[in-house]
Amino acid sequence: xxxxxxxxxxxxxxxxxxxxxxxxxxxxxxxxxxxxxxxxxxxxxxxxxxxxxxxxxxxxxxxxxxxxxxxxxxxxxxxxxxxxxxxxxxxxxxxxxxxxxxxxxxxxxxxxxxxxxxxxxxxxxxxxxxxxxxxxxxxxxxxxxxxxxxxxxxxxxxxxxxxxxxxxxxxxxxxx
Numbered sequence: 001x002x003x004x005x006x007x008x009x010x011x012x013x014x015x016x017x018x019x020x021x022x023x024x025x026x027x028x029x030x031x032x033x034x035x036x037x038x039x040x041x042x043x044x045x046x047x048x049x050x051x052x053x054x055x056x057x058x059x060x061x062x063x064x065x066x067x068x069x070x071x072x073x074x075x076x077x078x079x080x081x082x083x084x085x086x087x088x089x090x091x092x093x094x095x096x097x098x099x100x101x102x103x104x105x106x107x108x109x110x111x112x113x114x115x116x117x118x119x120x121x122x123x124x125x126x127x128x129x130x131x132x133x134x135x136x137x138x139x140x141x142x143x144x145x146x147x148x149x150x151x152x153x154x155x156x157x158x159x160x161x162x163x164x165x166x167x168x169x170x171x172x173x174x175x176x
Contacts, residue, residue: 045144052143056135060099069094085169086120088113092127093165097158100133123172130164132157 024031063069076090088110096103107124114120134157142150 048146049140049143052139053136056139059135060102063098064102086114086118086123088120089123089127089169092124093131096127096131096165097134097161098136100136103128103133119172119176122176123169126168126172127165130168131161132164134158134161 021031024034072094073087073091076094077085077087080090088106092103092106092110095106107121107128110124111121134154138150138153138157142153
């Protein structure tokens with residue numbers, strides 16, 4: 001059964017590409033020309049969102065390098081110490097909305113240091129799947145469409161991340 005799933009998973013992307021070409025051809029769309037036109041727009045989009053990506057990257061590195069991350073992590077740990085939440089989970093809860101690559105590296109370190117079956121690893125694994133890299137995504141998407149006033153978007157996204165993190169802790173406690 002696993003071999004069948006592996007075989008099918010290898011075919012999904014080529015079959016999707018083939019389906020797209022056949023569907024476009026059936027609809028009388030010039031598929032290759034449409035692909036080239038989209039590829040021409042790619043570098044323009046990359047150049048338009050690059051300043052936003054650079055700004056978020058510098059902000060995250062500054063946040064980590066200044067010691068603010070460690071201070072915030074210890075403050076939250078003291079606040080939630082009575083709930084039995086491991087310090088690693090607090091670290092992930094702070095880092096996940098900021099950076100996907102940093103949270104992936106942090107998750108790898110947690111699995112190596114605490115072990116893959118530890119409560120910290122289980123909770124952080126669930127957080128990895130239930131929270132978003134909010135500031136990165138907002139920088140890319142809002143920068144791509146040139147939106148300057150995000151109004152309620154950041155607070156709503158952070159509340160959604162917080163709900164995902166709380167649910168991750170509750171699920172880990174309930175099932176593991």
